[in-house]
Amino acid sequence: MGSHHRLLCPLGVCWRSGADHSITVLEIDNTPIKFEIVLEARVQLGCERVPQLPIPVLDRASQIAEKLLANSDRGADRGTCARDAIDLIMMFHHWGEPRAQAWEIAERAYGPLVRADLEKTLARLAGDPAWLTDCLSRLQVKESARHIIRGCLSEREGLPVL
Structure with missing residues (x-):
């Protein structure tokens, strides 16, 4: 990961964060779901x-x-x-x-x-x-x-x- 990304793992859930977004994978009912929070400036x-x-x-x-x-x-x-x-x-x-x-x-x-x-x-x-x-x-x-x-x-x- 470059200098603009961080990997955070609070409570065992890992997040990859950048300047305008954060991403993780959640598991719900044994199904992986990509969860992303994005700053929308456009x-x-x-x-x-x-x-x-x-x-x-x-x-x-x-x-x-x-x-x-x-x-x-x-x-x-x-x-x-x-x-x-x-x-x-x-x-x-x-x-x-x-x-x-x-x-x-x-x-x-x-x-x-x-x-x-x-x-x-x-x-x-x-x-x-x-x-x-x-x-x-x-x-x-x-x-x-x-x-x-x-x-x-x-x-x-x-x-x-x-």
Whole structure:
């Protein structure tokens, strides 16, 4: 680890910390879950409360905006397996067309590139079935979700009009 990272292990839980983030892995019901806290300085985010959690969570528009920004940051990197675009496909499938607010939040930071970058990533996934299959395998996407993702990509059904 470089000088900008620290490894902290209070109570046996190890955290890797940098200038703008902290990461750990939590195990819940024998399932490892990556937990990351990030300082977001590009945009103003909103939050909401959900009954199941004692702390506020990002509202849906902010969740989508963050994924749009993440796709712009790393969607062209084949090593990330288009994970942000795949997450967006599932978000759109379950939540419907993103509200204009999500696009506005993301475009405040990156402008119209957000839409163009998402379109490029989706076109690459749709146009390269072997790469899509590899991505879904490497990301350990369940078969039921794979079916949804392939269906959305093949017909662009359930995806936003860009």
